[in-house]
Amino acid sequence: MLKRRLIPKLQMKARHIGRSERMVLVATIQFDEVVDIGDPVSQAKIYEAQAADELIFLDLDASLENRETRVDVVRKAAEEIFMPITVGGGVRTIADFRRLLSNGADKISVNTAAVKTPDLIERASDTFGAQCVVLSIDYRQAKDGEYYVWIEGGRVKTSLNPVDWAIAGERRGAGEILLTSIDRDGTRRGLDLEITRRVAENVSIPVITSGGCGAASHFVEGFLAGKADAVSAGTYFCFKDENTMQTRAQVKNAGIPIRLHR
């Protein structure tokens, strides 16, 4: 039976140390209030030892010129980590896709560029296969109660509804959807089950949900009430004395099919 997945999310920003630039692992709260954690590759190795199911690397400074640094992180991670790696942040062109894929990424997530030039999804899907195109959707609830997709790392609001955009993304050839609730990001108060469920019920491709995990029970809710195929978390795995193995055991106890390590 196919297992549900736990996916640590490694968010990175570029930092200048002396004259050199390197990527640093960070945690965010509502896409703001950045806290530095450490080295992304070292942290990825810890997640590998804890038998995470996949990893997502997100470059939060993607608009800046730090692409070499990011490719380095992906290449180093791929040398030592034998599980699927998704990379995202600032991917705009087919050449960006090719560059990251040839340096060890398995899947590429697109967000802002997919909204601005939706045919990027089709072209990438035709060129590399739907399985490596992850449509990343950041969204938040407006004062009127409606949900809207935000782009540019949560700085720019669009008129798109996240559920409609997920459906459109599937139609254009995305192979997976990565949902992130900006409102809940880093707050540890639980996933947005409502939007997760509505997306999961309206697309036939896998749905990864994220934003708000603070307890193992939140993962369980994401799978049961949210009907997600995978739950991703950054802050939860970075800070808490919780690791994927412990979380996995609690998910298993709730009767959800999940991979057990050894």
Added chain:
Amino acid sequence: MIGIVDYGMGNLLSVYNALEMVGADVQLCPEPKQLQTVERIVLPGVGAFRDCMVNLKKKGFVEALEDAVLGKSKPILGICLGMQAMARRSFEGGEYQGLGWIDADVVRLQPNDSLRVPQIGWNDIIYQLDSPLFSSLPPAPDFYFVHSYYMKCHNEINVDATCDYGGLVTVAIRKGNIFATQFHPEKSQEYGLKILENFLQWNP
């Protein structure tokens, strides 16, 4: 020396890194003639079937592979699309001829319940207990999958492993010196590396 067929389809680096990890002497082979000097071959692949066959033909790999695998009986490991390429034909986006080494068709996953396509993630498999490629693995190990199509064998004897995805799906085949997996051993952590190790020691 183990050669990875480099024909422009997918993430060769991961396969390269994983083979090095288990101690192999690995060489990327962008030229078909390089297949003459290697002892073992890995045919990876991610993407669409049609492009895969077009690229293999365009770069002259079809004859080189036939010579090495069918002529000289070198052990070969196909991965994902590299496995599907070994079938007679595929129905992905039309009907296309494959290498034709295995009497099989590549067809779309049609799970009989509400499961999603593509199948993405970890699934447990049932393998032939006498298969040297699955030697020293526990029963029902999990492997990482990402695919929308799979190989439907006409000859049961070629099936080396299956998984359940809303019905029985062939996930590994073995025939003489040919072995292939639908899942990604290079992305399946410890168990995946074990399969690569077994392949390096395999003497069909």
